[in-house]
Amino acid sequence: MALGLLKSAFPRAGAAHLPDRPSLKPSYDVVIIGAGAHGMAIAYHLARYHGIRRVAVLDRGYLGGGNTARNTAVIRSNYLTEESVRFYRESVRLFRELSNELDYNILFENRGQLTLAHSDSDLRNFRWRAEVNKELGVRSELVDLAEVQRRVPLLDCDPAAHYPVLGGLWHADGATARHDAVVWGYARAACRLGVELHPLTEVTGLEVSGGAIRAVETARGTIACDAVVQAVAGMSSEVARLADIDLPIHTYPLQALVTQPYKPVLTPLVSSPRWHVYIQQTSRGEFVIGGGCDPYPLYQTRSTLDLKEALCRGITQLFPFLAEANILRQWGGITDMTPDYSPVMGHSPVDNYFLDAGWGTWGFKATPICGVTMAELVASGQVPELIRPFALERFYTFDQVNEAGATAASH
């Protein structure tokens, strides 16, 4: 059904959009757990740039049905630590090229992103971020209230507001893209190179012996393999547990909603750490509104009235006209929160078992660079310089990457 829809939405003479699910072979060179954008990007890079094509991508559900479908499609690189800025800067650059790379339109739009300052401490923090960003070639600058109003005319800038807007951090590189198209594009390109996509194939066990991964047990049979990548953000602790790997992750939902469509009135992506809310207008006119995480851990994508009320309260303070808007859809995604708000990428305590985890609320925007770096790691065994700071090992050597700029709406 879903594949049939894809075919009719993106007709291509003589070729199915994606092949039917093949039968599971007894062995592969690399097994990737999780057919989200990260997993498919890693598979694509292995096949396209490293000549590793005996790759199976397994998923409990369907292609891009987890957090790839649930994120709010924010692309930006205005982080605070040098490690993160370098990493996401490269990701934004790759996103710009991605439609050409995949021969698939991901609807990338370089809209710019504005983070609102509501206090002197916000302004100090933003000045710091802007300077770090500029030093590393990322376009960020502190802007005053007049510039904020010019960029977002509909924003309520009343100085008598509960939290008046004082200025903002303008990030010209901020962007958005069609999140589903990103995973579809990677999947189509990877499958054309021989990668096998196996939806509805739940991993039930991981066979480790002599300190190395040997096989993956699934509901459809056991697969021998030389290497495994787990790319299951939202379920990272549970999958890693199958290989007896401890992770420093707490799992929280993040809730979002979409309003009815309006004519185009909001160009940049706007976020307010003070109100724990962020917003963008999609190319079809709907406002996508997201916020902070739920206040306690859950493996649940259900919405709660408390959190939805908080989103609406925040966004109507900033954009009062939205009080009249109807909510069309609402949902939650599941986030891996790490103690330092940075991902966990690289080697694990099990040889040839690689981690792509800890993606909190910053996973979508890292998709292309994850594909590049994780594939390089799997193919060469060498950790690429860009992801060296994000190793699980950092928690044992107390070298955390304290990423206070990780979230548009702070937690």
Add this chain to the structure above:
Amino acid sequence: MLLIECPWCGPRDESEFAYGGEADISRPIDPDALSDAEWADYLFMRSNRKGENREIWNHQHGCRRWFVVERDTVSYAIRATFPMDGEGRSP
């Protein structure tokens, strides 16, 4: 909104409480005797289970006391709440 049974105050709205992390994690009595890996395990590594968990919560906007909650992270269901020493009533 969950209804959470404080062992001292009875059932109150979720908004009065704060989640305080996984239960049964004791601060090591002699931290200097630990290796870096053991200290990191204590500080950072968590079981983070899908399903039944034991947690500590604080009745922040009430009696401000800590207590133990047995909660399911899929169904939201709270199976039991009791004081840190394991005594007292639970629903």
